[in-house]
Amino acid sequence: MSYVLAIPSTTPVLATRAALQAAYPSSIFPASFAGLEDFHVYSVTPSLEPEYDPTTHKLILQPFTGSGSSWTQAWTIEPLSAAELAALNPPQWQEFAAAVVMDPAINSMLTAVAAAGFPALAGGLQVGMGQAAEGKPQTFVTMWAGVTPMLTEGLAAHLAAMATTYHLPAAFVANLNPA
Structure with missing residues (x-):
């Protein structure tokens, strides 16, 4: 009482x-x-x-x-508030990066990009993913835009869905699946 x-x-x-x-x-x-x-x-x-x-x-x-x-x-x-919502679901960059590295479809895409004569682009994606794991996704987004024309159908949507699962910012997710 x-x-x-x-x-x-x-x-x-x-x-x-x-x-x-x-x-x-x-x-x-x-x-x-x-x-x-x-x-x-x-x-x-x-x-x-x-x-x-x-x-x-x-x-x-x-x-x-x-x-x-x-x-x-x-x-x-x-x-x-927006701040309270963000605190409940903070972006999980490191978890996202680990999931991307372990994803067979994305690894196949990186291998195909390197084999197609674009090893710097594949390497840039890997470096960008490392930076994204630290919460700095700009390099990854730039490299992703370069590889988007080479993607197999559905891969961009697959990566965007993964990013959503890890509560990454909407602007980042939108850049993953521009279609």
């Missing part, structure tokens, strides 16, 4: 030992907050947390509302 300290002409706050001692410095209080109505301490009728999707929204505990001995505290649901 929670309690509110609701002294008239002040903002109601959660009743804690520190709050009570600050409001009534010369008083000694029992272990329980029950029965302290003379000190403006009242029980709070709890409200159940509403159902929500924590991957897209957050719960915000609202200020205490009420008067006299009847107090409640409710929740609201708000969308997560």
Whole structure:
């Protein structure tokens, strides 16, 4: 059970030992907050947390509302900010790079690009992937644009789907599958 300290002409706050001692410095209080109505301490009728999707929204505990001995505290649901969403699903560049290196279709493409007389392009893709693993995908995107005309059908979409799985930025994913 929670309690509110609701002294008239002040903002109601959660009743804690520190709050009570600050409001009534010369008083000694029992272990329980029950029965302290003379000190403006009242029980709070709890409200159940509403159902929500924590991957897209957050719960915000609202200020205490009420008067006299009847107090409640409710929740609201708000969308997560862009920063909060990013923190929940940070780009996983290193995991993406490891998955790309292990992908047979992409390895076949790199081998084919090198065999077709473009070893520098294949090497640039590999260097670019190493840089992308550090969160700097510019070289990879540039090299990928050079190899795009040589790709087998569906390979660009395959790589874009992989990048989406690892929560990489939408601009990066769009550059992987320009069609």
